[in-house]
Amino acid sequence: MDKNESASQKSGIRTKGMHNVVLAVCLLAVGIIVGLGSGYVIWHRSVPTPGVSPTSGIPNIPVSSNVIGMQFSNFNLKSYSYLISGNATLSEAGKLATGDVNITGRQLANGSIMYSMSFSKFSKVYNVTISPSEKLYYIDTNLADDSSGADFSLSEDGYAVVNSTGYIINYEYPLPFT
Numbered sequence: 001m002d003k004n005e006s007a008s009q010k011s012g013i014r015t016k017g018m019h020n021v022v023l024a025v026c027l028l029a030v031g032i033i034v035g036l037g038s039g040y041v042i043w044h045r046s047v048p049t050p051g052v053s054p055t056s057g058i059p060n061i062p063v064s065s066n067v068i069g070m071q072f073s074n075f076n077l078k079s080y081s082y083l084i085s086g087n088a089t090l091s092e093a094g095k096l097a098t099g100d101v102n103i104t105g106r107q108l109a110n111g112s113i114m115y116s117m118s119f120s121k122f123s124k125v126y127n128v129t130i131s132p133s134e135k136l137y138y139i140d141t142n143l144a145d146d147s148s149g150a151d152f153s154l155s156e157d158g159y160a161v162v163n164s165t166g167y168i169i170n171y172e173y174p175l176p177f178t
Contacts, residue, residue, distance in 0.1 A: 067171040072162045077139050077173070081160060085115065085136035097140035097157075122154060126175060133164040139173055 072078060082094035084103055102118040114129045115136055130136050142156040158173025 067160070067168050070168050072137075072160070072166050072168055075160070075168060077141060077160075080141045081137040081139050083135055084138045085113070085130060085134070093143060094138070096143050098138055101138070103138075117159070119154065124154070124175070126159070126172070128159060128161060128170065130161050130170075134169070135162045136160075137162065 067075065075081070082088075082090055082097055084090070084094075084098065085105070090098065100119060100121055102120065103115060104118075105113050105115045107113055108129070112129050112131050114127055117126045117128070117138070118124070128136055137160045139158040139160060140156060142153075154175045157175050158171070159175075160168050160173075161170035163169045
């Protein structure tokens with residue numbers, strides 16, 4: 001009788017162990033489905049952003065009303081901003097950030113410069129006009145979705161216009177999809 005009890009106890013342990021494995025697999029599947037349903041992309045690769053630790057994540061994004069009039073040197077997205085106006089030379093990170101953006105500048109009759117930022121994947125064009133003394137910065141807080149000239153999302157892209165005294169006078173982040 002002891003042998004039968006011992007065998008049934010072992011069988012019960014194996015059955016419980018198998019139930020735990022099945023339960024863990026089911027919970028994992030539910031987590032993936034919920035994650036996909038919420039828009040989280042599980043195949044998103046991670047590319048280190050210069051000057052940002054991989055665990056720090058994207059900073060708190062300020063709203064426009066809090067940014068206009070702010071000194072650019074105090075702007076929390078400054079490290080994610082790339083100068084694109086004038087004769088700017090983009091860093092490697094800047095080239096990656098603007099890889100899917102065709103940026104053109106055109107001098108207007110009044111001396112201002114209208115920059116067009118065209119996104120081929122999204123069929124979107126954003127026009128920003130600045131005076132010759134102002135600077136236009138392209139913002140991209142997540143280089144992980146930029147590769148080989150393709151940006152998978154504009155939800156972390158934007159721009160800021162800075163006047164000659166260093167204050168933000170125009171800001172759009174994230175870029176609207178409509």
